[in-house]
Amino acid sequence: MTTQTMQEVIENYGEWAHAGEPEQTAAEWEGYGFTPAEAAAWLDARCWDPRSAQDLDAEGMTPAMAAIKVGEDAGSGGYVDTIGYKVANDDLGARLAVHLAKEAE
Numbered sequence: 001m002t003t004q005t006m007q008e009v010i011e012n013y014g015e016w017a018h019a020g021e022p023e024q025t026a027a028e029w030e031g032y033g034f035t036p037a038e039a040a041a042w043l044d045a046r047c048w049d050p051r052s053a054q055d056l057d058a059e060g061m062t063p064a065m066a067a068i069k070v071g072e073d074a075g076s077g078g079y080v081d082t083i084g085y086k087v088a089n090d091d092l093g094a095r096l097a098v099h100l101a102k103e104a105e
Contacts, residue, residue: 010029046066
């Protein structure tokens with residue numbers, strides 16, 4: 001089994017994960033200390049921002065918890081998506097995200 005580089009992982013998720021700059025985005029994930037496998041787990045949860053992933057991790061949230069879908073009333077923005085996406089999009093704070101994830105378990 002071949003191990004993918006961070007840039008390959010980022011590119012696999014497409015434009016939403018790197019905004020057209022996969023090399024820079026890969027460097028950001030690496031700069032926050034994530035391995036390609038860890039970044040993939042957060043991206044699976046739709047958390048496209050490494051800073052947000054780090055904030056969630058620091059609060060004790062796992063990528064699996066970040067993958068929980070929450071409703072329009074969770075945070076701002078008025079849309080349904082994963083906790084990870086809403087935090088990455090600055091529509092939900094990390095501490096509230098953890099509370100919502102624990103409620104959903």
